[in-house]
Amino acid sequence: MxxxxxxxxxxxxxxxxxxxxxxxxxxxxxxxxxxxxxxxxxxxxxxxxxxxxLRIQQVITQGQDVLTSDQVALKISTVLLYRVADALVSYRAVADPAATLYVEVQLALRELVGSTTSEDFLKSKSSHGAALLEALRPRAAALGLEIERVEIRDVMLPPELKKAFMAALQQRQEANASLEKARAETAAIRTLANAAKLMRDHPELLQLRYLQTLGEIGAGKATTLVLGLTESDKLASKVQSGI
The missing domain is CATH 2.60.40 (Immunoglobulin-like)
Known part of the structure; x- marks a missing residue:
C-alpha cells in the first residue's frame, strides 16, 4: 500500500x-x-x-560520494525509518514526503561529513546516526513526519585510501605483536632473575632442583647418568677423611 x-x-x-x-x-x-x-x-x-x-516507512539512500573536510570522497549509504505524525501538515507542506525526506537526508549527510576529516569520520562511525537524527528531526517535523531511527549503513573508501588504511592496520598489528613478544621476554627474564636470587639466598633450593632434574632424567628408559665428574677431588678428600 x-x-x-x-x-x-x-x-x-x-x-x-x-x-x-x-x-x-x-x-x-x-x-x-x-x-x-x-x-x-x-x-x-x-x-x-x-x-x-501511519505505519513505519523506510528511506534508503544509495551510496553517494561525499567530501570530507580533508577532501576525501567517501561513498556512504544510509537507512532511515519514519512515520507520518501529522497528515494535514504533511499534505500542506509537500507533495511527496518520502522523496523530500530523501533529499533532506542527503543534505544532512553532506553537512555532517563535510565538517570532519575522513579519519575522524571513520573512527566515530557508530555515533553518526545520532547526529543525523538530531539534524533531521526538525526538518521532518516541518513535513509532518517523525523520524524513528537513522543509521549509516555502508562506507566505501577510495581504492588508494583503502590500501593506505590496510597498510597502516598491518603495521599496527605487527607493532602490537612485537610489543607483546617484548613483554613476554621481559616477564621471562624477570622470572629467571627472581629464581636466581632465591637460589643464591637459599642454596638448598638449588640442590632440590638438581635432584628433581635427576629424577626427571632417570625416569626415561635405557638412561645412563654420569655424575660428579667435576667434583671428583672433593669426593676423594671426603673419602680419605672418613666422611
Whole structure:
C-alpha cells in the first residue's frame, strides 16, 4: 500500500478507513475535516479523501560520494525509518514526503561529513546516526513526519585510501605483536632473575632442583647418568677423611 492514496468520490459512494491510516476529507478542494477509522457514505458530490499510511516507512539512500573536510570522497549509504505524525501538515507542506525526506537526508549527510576529516569520520562511525537524527528531526517535523531511527549503513573508501588504511592496520598489528613478544621476554627474564636470587639466598633450593632434574632424567628408559665428574677431588678428600 502506498504512503498516500487519494479517493475521488461520487455522491452516495461508500468507503472505509482502516485504523492504520489517517484520512483527510476535502470538498471542491477545500479541507473539511479529518476522518477517523471506520466506514463512511457521502451523499454529496465533489468530495476527495486523502489517506496517509501511519505505519513505519523506510528511506534508503544509495551510496553517494561525499567530501570530507580533508577532501576525501567517501561513498556512504544510509537507512532511515519514519512515520507520518501529522497528515494535514504533511499534505500542506509537500507533495511527496518520502522523496523530500530523501533529499533532506542527503543534505544532512553532506553537512555532517563535510565538517570532519575522513579519519575522524571513520573512527566515530557508530555515533553518526545520532547526529543525523538530531539534524533531521526538525526538518521532518516541518513535513509532518517523525523520524524513528537513522543509521549509516555502508562506507566505501577510495581504492588508494583503502590500501593506505590496510597498510597502516598491518603495521599496527605487527607493532602490537612485537610489543607483546617484548613483554613476554621481559616477564621471562624477570622470572629467571627472581629464581636466581632465591637460589643464591637459599642454596638448598638449588640442590632440590638438581635432584628433581635427576629424577626427571632417570625416569626415561635405557638412561645412563654420569655424575660428579667435576667434583671428583672433593669426593676423594671426603673419602680419605672418613666422611
Amino acid at each position: 502506498a504512503l498516500i492514496e487519494t479517493l475521488h468520490l461520487a455522491a452516495g459512494f461508500s468507503f472505509s478507513i482502516p485504523d492504520s491510516r489517517a484520512a483527510l476529507l476535502f470538498q471542491h478542494g477545500a479541507f473539511v475535516r479529518p476522518l477517523a477509522p471506520g466506514r463512511y457514505r457521502l451523499w454529496q458530490g465533489g468530495h476527495q479523501v486523502v489517506q496517509y499510511d
